[in-house]
Structures are given as structure tokens and as C-alpha cells.
Amino acid sequence: MNSEEDSHVVEYIRLFLPSSPHSSVVFYGFYLFPFKMCTRKTLPAEMISRNNFSVWSILKKCIGMELSKIAMPVVFNEPLSFLQRISEYMEHTHLIHKACSLSDSLDRMQVVAAFAVSAVASQWERTGKPFNPLLGETYELIREDDGYRLISEQVSHHPPVSAFHAESLKQEFEFHGSIYPKLKFWGKSVEAEPKGTMTLELLKHKEAYTWTNPMCCVHNIILGKLWIEQYGTVEIVNHSTGDKCVLNFKPCGMFGKELHRVEGHIQDKSKKKRRVIYGKWTECMYSVDPKVYDSYKKSDKKTTGETKKLKQVSDEHSCEGEEADEMPEVQETVTVIPxxxxxxRITPRPPHSAEMYNFTSYAMTLNELEPGMDRLLAPTDCRLRPDIRAMENGDIDAASVEKERLEEKQRASRRERSKDEEDWSNRWFQQGTNPHTGAEDWLYTGGYFDRNYTDCPNIY
Structure with missing residues (x-):
């Protein structure tokens, strides 16, 4: 070994070889790199300004079209791959651990519902587009402090499909799914439909929950301030008990009254309402007894009924402006029903988040590359992508050049396979049937953390 970094690797491998009684939990994290949790508080450079760039010249011919095949300038990206964005579902893993600890299935469903909402919370004000993953690109994340590890892979290019698998280091849960994000441009906004099913398995309780994420819309792509809303119905099904949680992510509506609001209920297999769930996906979620909720709402209607009409007449804000979809003023925080x-409750963002692509503290760490990690990660890991690294460092010109080079390399590889009549083979996931829904899904085949990367493609 010729460096201090190498000696650290050897020492940590020696200390945590499988002979350790804790090896099944600790070994992978220490084997990955000289142990230092990725906890940086900021990015290497501030967000690149988009003031001198116009997306209209690219999108004006794309109204109503699916955007997955449209090449966008790198300046409209954020320095993360979509695979890294997927890993942000795990920011509030403590909710899964809590669900695992609860003895009552209704209580578990409440917490799983909160986790499903928290999984999209990081999108608030994140108006940058993540980099499209290259076919075969991967991302691993090991968080010993949160007790899980995750692997994701780009398993299809057209259509773009990203598969992921996360598991507890103590064999308490598995969380997995595949996402096919369909993007459409509607003149003033871009609508994202995250097609694909999320599956959470609580192994101790032998329960499996499935759901799909809500729709997402980014307003004012051409003119005005960018803002995001989530909307649509999310149904979380407990396949073991038959319980269901129906959540309505409300569109902002006229006058912006419903912006960010989420409301729904949990029903048992006989369709009896057991709990009401309410809050904001940008802030917090609560649960309450349905009778208490109904009583409160009746009382609230009497109190507000007389002023409601006057308020609507005087309110000038609407989601459909003539020149731009003006973002409604954020309403009061969630009113808590007794x-x-x-x-x-959402984790507060760092004070400098606005200068850092509106990243959460969790997102700040996702592309961190500690000394020595590059020799131990799979060569397809997106921490090693030169275009994302250049953008993170504030070099937009190098990022653009590298992005174009990687995309051309991907096209050349596809042409070569076509000429040789060779099919692409994914390394860590394969198509199969989700055992809980019966639908087609991408399933993890295992083996990634054995650290044998000899068959990984050269994509960078």
C-alpha cells in the first residue's frame, strides 16, 4: 500500500471481517470505504444561474409531447442523477423502523402512510431536473446510522426505467420498486407522472404494502417563478390485512386554497373508516378519529361559512394566470384538530438551501465521494459520472461537454449491439412479477454487495 488511504481500507477490512459477531450488520459499511459517514453540509459550489438561458427555444415544439427523448441543456439540471433522487425516498427511514416496532396493524398503516407522503417531500421547490441515468448506471447508498442499504440501476433507456431495492441491515424490512417517469410539456408547465409501484415489506409482521406516487407539476417553465404542486389519489394497500389508506393530494385549485394539502382516510377490509389522515406534504401529517374529524369540520363550516364568499371575491390569486401560473401565497400552517x-414532520432545510439547488441536508450528501471510495464502488456508480461531478463543482462548460460525450458513447454502444444483434443484459435487476400485485415489475436479483463488479459495463 502506498498511501494512508489504502492503509485505512486494509485496517477497516481487518477489523470487520465476517468472523466478527456483528459482521452481518457492520461489515458492508466499513468494507465500502475508510469509515467516515457522508455528512457534508454544503456542495462544493453554489447553484449555477439560469437567468441567461431560455428553455422556450427547446420546448416550443414539444407541447403535448412526452419529453424523455428531448435533450435539455445541462444548465436546467441539478447535480444529481435520477437514481440519487430515488434514494431520497429513504430520508425518513425512521418511519419504517417505527412501523416495524408497532404491534397493531392500524397503527402500522398510519405510519406507512406518513412514510409514503414523506417520500415526495424533498421535491418541494426542487425545480432542477435530475440527470437522466445512462443505461446500466447504478447507485448504492449505505446508511448504518439509519440501518439500511440501497442499490438502484437504470434497467431501460427507452422507455427510461429505474429500479431500486432497499433493505434493513437487521432484516426488518425491504422497500423496492421501479419508476418510469413520463414527462409532458403543456405550454406553461411540465407534468410528471411517476409510473411504477412502491412495495414496502415489513418482514417481522409478514406484511406487504403497495402504492403509486402522486402526479407532479412544475409551473412557469417559460415565464415567471417556478413552483411545484403534487396532486392525485394515492392508494396504499396492506395485502395481508386488506386495510387500505386512500390519500388525496389536492391540486391548488382556484385561489390556491388547497396548495400542498393532503387528506384521506384508512379503511379496513369491510370499508369502515378507522382513521382520518390530514396535513401537508411540505410540512407534516396527522391522524384523528373519523367522528372527531367530522364533528370538527361541521363546526368549522358554521364558523367560516359567512366569510367564505367575501374571501373568494377579494382573493386575486389563481393557478391560471394570463401570463404565468402565479404561485398562490402559502396558506396558514396545518390547523391541528384536537x-x-x-x-x-418534515426535516428543516439548511439555511443556504436556496443557493444549493434547494437541496435538503440529506440530498447534500448523496454525491459525496470520500477518498478511496472510487476504488471500491461499482464502476457504474453515478458518483463517478464526470458531468454530474463537473456541475457540482460549478463548471457548467465541462458538464455540458461530458454530458454530450456520455450520451454519444451510449448511442454508439446501442448501435454496436444492434449491429451484432446483441441484447442488453441488466446486472442487478430482472423483469418479473410483483408477488403482491401480480403486475410486471423489476426485481432485485441479489449479489451487489458481494463486491464482484467484473461484468459491469464501461459506460463512463
Missing amino acids: GSALLW
């Missing part, structure tokens, strides 16, 4: 239980 008797409610707090399920989840």
Missing part, C-alpha cells in the same frame, strides 16, 4: 396524533 385529539390528533402527529405522524410525521
Whole structure:
């Protein structure tokens, strides 16, 4: 060994070889790199300004079209791959651990519902587009402090499909799915439909929950301030008990009254309402008894009924402006109904988040590359992508050049396979049937953390 970094690797491998009684939990994290948790508080450079760039010249011919095949300038990206964005579902893993610890299935469903909402919370004000993953690109994330490890892979290019698998280091849960993000441009906004099913398995309780994520819309792509709303119905099904949680992510509506709001209920297999869930996906979620909720709403209607009409007449804000979809002023924070239980509250963002692509503290760490990691990661890991690294360092010109080079290399590889009549073979996931829904899904085949990367493609 010729460096201090190499000696650290050897020492940590020696200390945590499988002979250790804790090896099944600790070994992978220490084997990955000289142990230092990825906890940076900021990015190497501030966000690149987009003021001198116009997306209209690219999108004006794409109204109503699916955007996955449209090449966008790198300046409209954020320095993360879509695979890294997927890993942000795990920011609030403590909710899964809590669900694992609860003995009552209704209580578990409440917390799983909160986790499903928290999984999209990081999208608030994240108006940068993540880099499209290259076919065969991977991302691994090991968080010993949160007790899980994750692997994701880009398993298809057209259509773009990203598969992921996360598992507890103590064999308490598995969380997996595949996402096919369909993007459409509608003149003033871009609508994203995250097609694909999320599956959470609580192994101790022998329960499996499935759901799909809500729609997402980014307003004012051409003119005005960018802003995001989530909307649509999310149904979370417990396939073991028959319980279901129906959540309505409300569109902002006229006058912006419903912006960010989420409301729904949990029903048992006989369709009896057991709990009401309410809050904001940008802030917090609560649960309350349905009778208490109905009583409160009736009282609230009497109180507000007389002023409602006057308020609507005087309110000038609407989601459909003539020149831009003006973002409604954010309404008051969630009004807590007496008797409610707090399920989840969002983690505050760092004070400099606006200068850092509106990243959360969690997102700040996702592309961190500690000394020595590059020799131990799979060569397809997106931490090693030169275009994302250049953008993170504030070099937009190098990022653009590298992005174009990688995309051309990908096209050349596809032409070569076509000429040789050779099919692409994914390394860590394969198509199969989701055992809980019966639908087609991408399933993890295992073996990634054995650290045998000899068959990985050269994509960078």
C-alpha cells in the first residue's frame, strides 16, 4: 500500500471481517470505504444561474409531447442523477423502523402512510431536473446510522426505467420498486407522472404494502417563478390485512386554497373508516378519529361559512394566470384538530438551501465521494459520472461537454449491439412479477454487495 488511504481500507477490512459477531450488520459499511459517514453540509459550489438561458427555444415544439427523448441543456439540471433522487425516498427511514416496532396493524398503516407522503417531500421547490441515468448506471447508498442499504440501476433507456431495492441491515424490512417517469410539456408547465409501484415489506409482521406516487407539476417553465404542486389519489394497500389508506393530494385549485394539502382516510377490509389522515406534504401529517374529524369540520363550516364568499371575491390569486401560473401565497400552517396524533414532520432545510439547488441536508450528501471510495464502488456508480461531478463543482462548460460525450458513447454502444444483434443484459435487476400485485415489475436479483463488479459495463 502506498498511501494512508489504502492503509485505512486494509485496517477497516481487518477489523470487520465476517468472523466478527456483528459482521452481518457492520461489515458492508466499513468494507465500502475508510469509515467516515457522508455528512457534508454544503456542495462544493453554489447553484449555477439560469437567468441567461431560455428553455422556450427547446420546448416550443414539444407541447403535448412526452419529453424523455428531448435533450435539455445541462444548465436546467441539478447535480444529481435520477437514481440519487430515488434514494431520497429513504430520508425518513425512521418511519419504517417505527412501523416495524408497532404491534397493531392500524397503527402500522398510519405510519406507512406518513412514510409514503414523506417520500415526495424533498421535491418541494426542487425545480432542477435530475440527470437522466445512462443505461446500466447504478447507485448504492449505505446508511448504518439509519440501518439500511440501497442499490438502484437504470434497467431501460427507452422507455427510461429505474429500479431500486432497499433493505434493513437487521432484516426488518425491504422497500423496492421501479419508476418510469413520463414527462409532458403543456405550454406553461411540465407534468410528471411517476409510473411504477412502491412495495414496502415489513418482514417481522409478514406484511406487504403497495402504492403509486402522486402526479407532479412544475409551473412557469417559460415565464415567471417556478413552483411545484403534487396532486392525485394515492392508494396504499396492506395485502395481508386488506386495510387500505386512500390519500388525496389536492391540486391548488382556484385561489390556491388547497396548495400542498393532503387528506384521506384508512379503511379496513369491510370499508369502515378507522382513521382520518390530514396535513401537508411540505410540512407534516396527522391522524384523528373519523367522528372527531367530522364533528370538527361541521363546526368549522358554521364558523367560516359567512366569510367564505367575501374571501373568494377579494382573493386575486389563481393557478391560471394570463401570463404565468402565479404561485398562490402559502396558506396558514396545518390547523391541528384536537385529539390528533402527529405522524410525521418534515426535516428543516439548511439555511443556504436556496443557493444549493434547494437541496435538503440529506440530498447534500448523496454525491459525496470520500477518498478511496472510487476504488471500491461499482464502476457504474453515478458518483463517478464526470458531468454530474463537473456541475457540482460549478463548471457548467465541462458538464455540458461530458454530458454530450456520455450520451454519444451510449448511442454508439446501442448501435454496436444492434449491429451484432446483441441484447442488453441488466446486472442487478430482472423483469418479473410483483408477488403482491401480480403486475410486471423489476426485481432485485441479489449479489451487489458481494463486491464482484467484473461484468459491469464501461459506460463512463
